[in-house]
Amino acid sequence: MNKFKEIFLDLEQKILSEEYPPHSLLPSENQLIKLYDVSRETVRKALNLLRNAGYIQKKQGKGSIVLDIHRLDFPISGLTSFKELQSNQHISSQTTVVELRKIAVSIKLHEITGWPVAKEVWKLVRQRKINEEVVILDKDYLLSDVIPQLPKEKAQDSIYDYFENELGLDIAYAQKEITADPVNKELRDLMDLHPEDRHVVTVRSLVYLEDTHCFEYTESIHRLDKFRFVDFARRRKI
Amino acid sequence: MNKFKEIFLDLEQKILSEEYPPHSLLPSENQLIKLYDVSRETVRKALNLLRNAGYIQKKQGKGSIVLDIHRLDFPISGLTSFKELQSNQHISSQTTVVELRKIAVSIKLHEITGWPVAKEVWKLVRQRKINEEVVILDKDYLLSDVIPQLPKEKAQDSIYDYFENELGLDIAYAQKEITADPVNKELRDLMDLHPEDRHVVTVRSLVYLEDTHCFEYTESIHRLDKFRFVDFARRRKI
DNA sequence: TAGTGGTCTAGACCACTAT
DNA sequence: TAGTGGTCTAGACCACTAG
Numbered sequence: 001m002n003k004f005k006e007i008f009l010d011l012e013q014k015i016l017s018e019e020y021p022p023h024s025l026l027p028s029e030n031q032l033i034k035l036y037d038v039s040r041e042t043v044r045k046a047l048n049l050l051r052n053a054g055y056i057q058k059k060q061g062k063g064s065i066v067l068d069i070h071r072l073d074f075p076i077s078g079l080t081s082f083k084e085l086q087s088n089q090h091i092s093s094q095t096t097v098v099e100l101r102k103i104a105v106s107i108k109l110h111e112i113t114g115w116p117v118a119k120e121v122w123k124l125v126r127q128r129k130i131n132e133e134v135v136i137l138d139k140d141y142l143l144s145d146v147i148p149q150l151p152k153e154k155a156q157d158s159i160y161d162y163f164e165n166e167l168g169l170d171i172a173y174a175q176k177e178i179t180a181d182p183v184n185k186e187l188r189d190l191m192d193l194h195p196e197d198r199h200v201v202t203v204r205s206l207v208y209l210e211d212t213h214c215f216e217y218t219e220s221i222h223r224l225d226k227f228r229f230v231d232f233a234r235r236r237k238i
Numbered sequence: 239m240n241k242f243k244e245i246f247l248d249l250e251q252k253i254l255s256e257e258y259p260p261h262s263l264l265p266s267e268n269q270l271i272k273l274y275d276v277s278r279e280t281v282r283k284a285l286n287l288l289r290n291a292g293y294i295q296k297k298q299g300k301g302s303i304v305l306d307i308h309r310l311d312f313p314i315s316g317l318t319s320f321k322e323l324q325s326n327q328h329i330s331s332q333t334t335v336v337e338l339r340k341i342a343v344s345i346k347l348h349e350i351t352g353w354p355v356a357k358e359v360w361k362l363v364r365q366r367k368i369n370e371e372v373v374i375l376d377k378d379y380l381l382s383d384v385i386p387q388l389p390k391e392k393a394q395d396s397i398y399d400y401f402e403n404e405l406g407l408d409i410a411y412a413q414k415e416i417t418a419d420p421v422n423k424e425l426r427d428l429m430d431l432h433p434e435d436r437h438v439v440t441v442r443s444l445v446y447l448e449d450t451h452c453f454e455y456t457e458s459i460h461r462l463d464k465f466r467f468v469d470f471a472r473r474r475k476i
Numbered sequence: 477t478a479g480t481g482g483t484c485t486a487g488a489c490c491a492c493t494a495t
Numbered sequence: 496t497a498g499t500g501g502t503c504t505a506g507a508c509c510a511c512t513a514g
Contacts, residue, residue: 002483023450028499039485041279044500052290053474057410057450060500061493065450172295176469178416180439180462199437199462201418212261212295212303224418224437231414231469236291240502266480277504282481298481299512 003038007046010036015055015066022068026056054232096134097155098190099125102144109141113206113217120144124155125190133192135226139219146215170210177204178229181221193223201227241276245284248274253293253304260306264294292470334372335393336428337363340382347379351444351455358382362393363428371430373464377457384453408448415442416467419459431461439465 014020027035032043047064050056056064105119115121121141128136140159142150146169154162163169180199187193187200200221207216252258265273270281285302288294294302343357353359359379366374378397380388385405392400401407418437425431425438438459445454 004483030498040487042484045483047500054411054413057446057448058500059448059493060491061498063493063499067450171473173292173470173472175292176471178465178467178469180418180437180465196436198434199418201439208295210295210297212297212305227416227418229416229467231416232411233414234411235409242502268479278506280503283502285481296481297512298510299479301480301512 003036004042004045004049007032007036007038007043008049011046011050012053012055015050015069020066022066024066025062026064026066028063052234094129094132095156096127096129097124097152098127099123100150100152100155109217112204113141113214115143115214122147122150124150124159126155127190130226134190135192135223137187137191137221139221141217143213143215146209146213169215172208172210172212174205174207178202179204180224187221191221191223194225197224199224203229241274242280242283242287245270245274245276245281246287249284249288250291250293253288253307258304260304262304263300264302264304266301290472332367332370333394334365334367335362335390336365337361338388338390338393347455350442351379351452353381353452360385360388362388362397364393365428368464372428373430373461375425375429375459377459379455381451381453384447384451407453410446410448410450412443412445416440417442418462425459429459429461432463435462437462441467 011020011026020026026032026047029040029043029047032046033040036043047056047058050064051058054067054069056066058064101123102120103123105113105115105117105121107117109115109121110117121143124138124140124142126138126140127134128138130136142159147163147167150159154166160171164171179202181202183193183198183200191200193200201224203218203220203222205216205218205220206214207218208214249258249264258264264270264285267278267281267285270276270284271278274281285294285296288302289296292305292307294304296302339361340358341361343351343353343355343359345355347353347359348355359381362376362378362380364376364378365372366376368374380397384407385401388397392404398409402409417440419440421431421436421438429438431438439462441456441458441460443454443456443458444452445456446452
């Protein structure tokens with residue numbers, strides 16, 4: 001483990017446990033240098049991670065101010081999967097695998113992902129239940145070159161956990177798009193929609209590995225009343 | 239202007255103009271050191287900005303790979319206002335100020351923002367028209383301590399431009415929440431909704447200054463068929 | 477093996493904040 | 496004025512990629 005990551009994790013834990021409460025100041029960079037016995041740049045790397053994650057705001061001449069992360073709830077943003085979401089939010093839920101098979105890339109999928117037409121991919125469709133109601137439908141398309149095996153029991157659990165910890169994949173980044181789309185018959189069949197629901201919210205993601213190859217395309221389809229997306233954003237200056 | 243920002247802007251422009259096209263490599267760090275006559279850490283700061291903005295992916299032993307930013311469109315994420323959005327996307331549009339007056343902070347607004355009850359704030363309501371239809375309704379609440387004057391002609395334009403360039407405010411970050419909400423009579427009156435529309439998408443934002451004070455609360459209410467949110471996210475490791 | 481990016485150091489000077 | 500964070504440098508060693 002790198003020094004700056006260790007410092008980040010230590011400070012993060014101390015912020016979350018309110019050892020450093022909101023509106024207080026972290027120890028100064030010079031104090032942190034002595035505390036962790038590292039150079040200033042190393043301390044600053046750790047502080048930058050905290051800053052980007054929305055934990056602190058730095059002020060020249062003042063110090064690093066701990067932010068109040070409980071205002072609109074703490075952002076579960078970035079590249080977060082359903083499994084992480086439910087464990088973070090303590091929601092009791094259940095996953096049912098509806099479809100799990102290999103298909104050939106269609107023209108439509110090719111246009112979205114850039115994958116060659118007819119290339120082999122896994123198609124995975126899962127129902128996400130909260131309180132016995134299917135409120136989210138997840139459709140995943142995964143390059144079978146990258147994911148040779150996709151056992152049903154892994155799909156029932158977190159596929160990201162399987163990819164990263166068992167297959168050793170290095171997931172790097174994703175592009176996401178959120179829109180509201182009309183309901184069709186397939187969704188009406190597979191989800192517990194209200195009779196008057198005419199729309200769902202769809203989160204489309206292209207997920208990339210460290211080597212910049214897109215290996216996954218996902219559509220996460222949410223019932224309107226159960227959709228919520230939270231984000232922390234810094235103003236882009238320059 | 240800092241050196242690393244200049245390098246960032248120069249490289250960004252060269253990526254956007256496809257002088258460095260997608261899937262190509264940027265000059266190596268050593269080459270950039272010579273090109274810009276700076277130290278390695280300065281080059282690396284600029285490269286990190288590009289990385290965080292989603293322009294490049296770095297690979298040890300290989301180099302900095304230019305990403306294809308046109309897959310799902312380029313993310314207009316972060317803290318972007320309607321004005322910036324329309325100029326980025328070349329949408330012809332029109333803004334009408336519906337309400338602009340000072341009010342006292344209600345209990346409900348206090349619970350959201352933490353502002354003292356009865357404190358004076360600006361309430362600004364604007365209709366956003368695209369093709370003569372009101373498809374977005376923006377409600378802004380602004381601390382009058384921070385914004386003493388709010389002329390109507392500024393409200394018609396970009397209030398962020400006014401805040402940053404005329405009032406010299408330092409906008410730092412925001413917390414956002416996106417949900418789908420039922421339509422009420424007020425929205426039906428103020429927006430050109432379809433008769434069958436039962437829901438809208440609401441983006442709620444708390445916006446903070448460099449000194450960590452929240453000075454703005456915004457609700458941006460979108461007609462379902464005109465809502466689109468795009469984001470670039472890196473996987474949080476560690 | 478040569479070249480790439482990743483981490484870390486020690487030190488310098490500057491701008492800002494408090495008092 | 497003392498202390499804070501912001502920028503920048505020069506150099507070191509390491510891990511990874513490629514030919």
